Amino acid sequence: MQNHQFSSAQVQRFHEDGYVFVPNLFPKDMIDLLLAVARADRAIENAGVMNDASGRASKIFIRSELEDDIYSAFTHSPRILDPVEQCLGGEVCQLHHKMMLKEPRVGGAWEWHQDYGYWYNDTILFPDLASCMIAVDRATKDNGCLQVLKGSHRMGRINHGKFGNQTGADPERVALAQQRLELVFCEMEPGTAVFFHSNTLHRSDANVSEFSRWSLICCYNRLDNPAVIQRTHAKPSRLDRWSDDQIRAAGQKQLAAMQSV
Numbered sequence: 001m002q003n004h005q006f007s008s009a010q011v012q013r014f015h016e017d018g019y020v021f022v023p024n025l026f027p028k029d030m031i032d033l034l035l036a037v038a039r040a041d042r043a044i045e046n047a048g049v050m051n052d053a054s055g056r057a058s059k060i061f062i063r064s065e066l067e068d069d070i071y072s073a074f075t076h077s078p079r080i081l082d083p084v085e086q087c088l089g090g091e092v093c094q095l096h097h098k099m100m101l102k103e104p105r106v107g108g109a110w111e112w113h114q115d116y117g118y119w120y121n122d123t124i125l126f127p128d129l130a131s132c133m134i135a136v137d138r139a140t141k142d143n144g145c146l147q148v149l150k151g152s153h154r155m156g157r158i159n160h161g162k163f164g165n166q167t168g169a170d171p172e173r174v175a176l177a178q179q180r181l182e183l184v185f186c187e188m189e190p191g192t193a194v195f196f197h198s199n200t201l202h203r204s205d206a207n208v209s210e211f212s213r214w215s216l217i218c219c220y221n222r223l224d225n226p227a228v229i230q231r232t233h234a235k236p237s238r239l240d241r242w243s244d245d246q247i248r249a250a251g252q253k254q255l256a257a258m259q260s261v
């Protein structure tokens, strides 16, 4: 299977900045298939909603079990696993994966937070976790692309509280960080991805555009860093690597099954 490892410069960027962009991480046909499945998927239609601080609905379809579907299949991709294991310095398991579904004109914001801000509460002892956000639709400032504060992961975990239905970072500390750190808008074409550390402060605006902003986020934990008390996350287990063709096959099978109903 092809090696998708980061260069040493990319690994260094991850450690220094807390994020790395990878243009065209996935080929167009795989993203087209992912979008076709997601658009046809009744389970996604009934995705959960987490209101932002102003009451707008932020839709999220999240799973911590791996199944036979295309979302799980992407989780097995060495295009993601190779760099994540390099950046975290060891073998990883999945924590969860989620489709983030920002609908045109109504899709809510995500408040400033660190993912480890709330994963910490799940008794995961070390912030040895990372996420890969893959643009399924084009992500722009207008449709609420991800924003990160460059280098904020080096602040360590900061306090979090409740904002709307979401967990958000202490606004005073975020304001201080904003004075010092560069704000980066993760505008991405479909198939482009951003890898980010679990302590990187991130947020996104509501979607005020005519266009949806759907993304897939795959989140990983180091295998030697499981939650001490197993409550919400799947039991950590080794992830086998699936080739692009295996992932395509999973998506085509799922699409065919949905179309035959």
Ligand SMILES: O=C(O)CCC(=O)C(=O)O
Binding pocket: 100, 110, 115, 144, 145, 146, 202, 203, 204, 215, 217
């Ligand atoms: O989808 C987004 O814009 C933000 C997602 C996010 O912050 C998260 O999943 O932790």
